[in-house]
Amino acid sequence: MRTAVLGTGIMGAGMARSLAREGHDVAVWNRTATKAEALAADLADQPGGVRAAASVAEAVEGAEVVVTMLYDADSVLEVADELVGALDPGAVWLQATTVGPDGARRIGERSDRLVDAPVLGTRKPAEDGALVVLASGPSALVDAAGPALDAMGSRVVDAGPDVGQASALKLACNSWVALLTAGTAQALGLARALGVDPGLFLDAIGGGAVDTPYAHLKGAAMLGGDDVDGPVSFALDGVRKDLGLMVEAAGGAGFPDELLRAVRGAFDRASEAGHGAADMAAVRTAFEA
Numbered sequence: 328m329r330t331a332v333l334g335t336g337i338m339g340a341g342m343a344r345s346l347a348r349e350g351h352d353v354a355v356w357n358r359t360a361t362k363a364e365a366l367a368a369d370l371a372d373q374p375g376g377v378r379a380a381a382s383v384a385e386a387v388e389g390a391e392v393v394v395t396m397l398y399d400a401d402s403v404l405e406v407a408d409e410l411v412g413a414l415d416p417g418a419v420w421l422q423a424t425t426v427g428p429d430g431a432r433r434i435g436e437r438s439d440r441l442v443d444a445p446v447l448g449t450r451k452p453a454e455d456g457a458l459v460v461l462a463s464g465p466s467a468l469v470d471a472a473g474p475a476l477d478a479m480g481s482r483v484v485d486a487g488p489d490v491g492q493a494s495a496l497k498l499a500c501n502s503w504v505a506l507l508t509a510g511t512a513q514a515l516g517l518a519r520a521l522g523v524d525p526g527l528f529l530d531a532i533g534g535g536a537v538d539t540p541y542a543h544l545k546g547a548a549m550l551g552g553d554d555v556d557g558p559v560s561f562a563l564d565g566v567r568k569d570l571g572l573m574v575e576a577a578g579g580a581g582f583p584d585e586l587l588r589a590v591r592g593a594f595d596r597a598s599e600a601g602h603g604a605a606d607m608a609a610v611r612t613a614f615e616a
Contacts, residue, residue: 328351328352328391328392328474328475329351329352329354329389329390329391329392330346330351330352330353330354330390330391330392330393330394330475331353331354331355331356331380331386331387331390331392331393331394332346332353332354332355332356332386332394332396333355333356333357333383333386333387333393333394333395333396333397333406333410334356334357334395334396334397334398334424335355335356335357335362335363335366336357336362336396336398337449337450337453337559337560337561337562338396338423338446338449338450338453339355339357339394339396339397340362340366340453340454341450341451341452341453341454341455342394342396342423342453342458342479343355343366343370343377344370344373344453344454345453345454345455345456345478345479346375346475346478346479347370347373347374347375347376347377348373348374348375348456348478349374349375349456349474349477349478350374350375351375351474351475351478352375352376353370353375353376353377353378354377354378354379354380354385354386354387354390355367355377355378355379355380355386356379356380356381356382356383356385356386360379360381363379363380364379366379367379382409383406383409383410383413384409384410384412384413385413387409387410387413387414387418388413388415389415390414390415390418391415391417391418391419391471391475392418392419392421392471392472392475393410393414393418393419393420393421394421394423394444394475394479395410395420395421395422395423395424396423396424397424398424398565398568399424399425399426399430399568400424400426400427400429400430400431400433400434402424403422403424403426403430403434404433404434404437407434407437407438408437410438411437411438414438414440417471418440419440419442419468419471419472420438420440420441420442421442421444421472421475421476422434422435422441422442422443422444422445423444423445423446423460424445425445425494425497425498425501425568425569425572426445426494426572427494427495427498427572427573427575427576428491428492428494428495428498428576429491429575429576429579430494430572431443431490431491431493431494432490432491434490435464435490435491440468441464441468441490442462442463442464442465442468442469442472442490443461443462443463443464443486443490443491443492443493443494444460444461444462444463444464444476444493445460445461445493445494445496445497446458446459446460446461446479446480446497447459447461447497447500449560449561450558450559450560450561451560452481453479456478456479456480456481457480457481458479458480458481459480459481459482459483459484460476460479460480460482460483460484461483461484461486461493461494461496461497461500462476462483462484462485462486462493463485463486463487463488463489463490463491463492463493463494463496464488464489464490464493465488466485466488469483469485484496495576498569498572498573498576501566501569501573502570502573502587502590504541504561504566505566505569505570505590505594505607506586506590507539507541507542507545508541508545508566508607508608508610509590509593509594509610509613511541511542511545511546511549512545512549512593512608512610512611512613512614513593513614514528515528515546515549515550515611515614516611516614516615517614520616525550526550528546529542529543529546529547545607545608548606548608549608549611553606553608554605554606554608554609554610554611554612555602555605555606555609555612556605557606558606559604559605559606560606560607561606561607562603562604562605562606562607563594563597563598563602563603563604563605563606563607563609563610564598564603564604565607566594566607566610567591567594567595567598567603570587570590570591570594571591573587573591574587574588574591592613593610593613593614594607594610594613596612596613597609597610597611597612597613600612600613
């Protein structure tokens with residue numbers, strides 16, 4: 328298919344890579360043009376054609392599927408008019424940015440060709456085409472975007488017929504990811520503070536009912552210092568942004584938000600210590616004396 332990816336950060340770049348690897352023709356655009364140009368050059372040997380577009384309209388023109396993977400709802404809305412103005416009548420807009428249900432509904436007011444399509448996964452699943460896509464909106468549009476969705480994801484979860492439902496589910500899923508990451512950091516930090524080798528925490532839960540591969544993945548990064556200095560799968564400040572959306576959504580729904588606020592506080596402390604651009608595992612620094 329002819330596709331366009333708007334936003335070539337960690338996730339957008341990985342999604343463009345997966346589309347190109349599966350033979351789709353990909354136009355990429357980024358506010359910082361050099362990022363899109365560097366990505367297009369890096370993907371020159373992929374089966375699909377990849378080109379950097381100078382504008383949103385240039386990227387979108389002629390595309391059958393357009394993916395937006397930007398920072399927040401405001402950044403999507405900033406390009407929405409230009410995107411919609413260049414969108415072909417039969418094209419599908421897959422809005423993958425994490426924007427929360429209210430943000431999704433605001434964006435959805437701009438086009439009747441939109442599928443609310445946030446994703447679960449970080450850098451490697453994006454690059455491997457192994458994301459889980461949460462989709463809500465008209466089923467005909469989801470079906471029409473099928474080849475692109477198959478290239479980017481391992482499966483699609485039908486979150487409902489209305490734009491905003493997938494974004495609501497994404498917040499619930501990311502609340503679990505944030506809690507697991509902060510909880511792993513807390514357990515390692517508490518063990519250390521009490522004079523126990525923190526690595527023994529991971530040994531103790533290994534193979535048990537409370538074990539999870541994610542604790543070992545992030546725990547290893549925390550113990551090795553790769554949380555601060557290593558590669559970034561999901562930036563800590565991005566998690567803080569999502570936690571803000573969760574608190575806002577919980578308040579609107581009359582849902583207790585004490586735990587969400589506590590987790591956000593841990594990520595806030597780590598960001599204030601200078602680790603906002605590091606991987607989310609750097610929340611570990613919030614649990615140091």
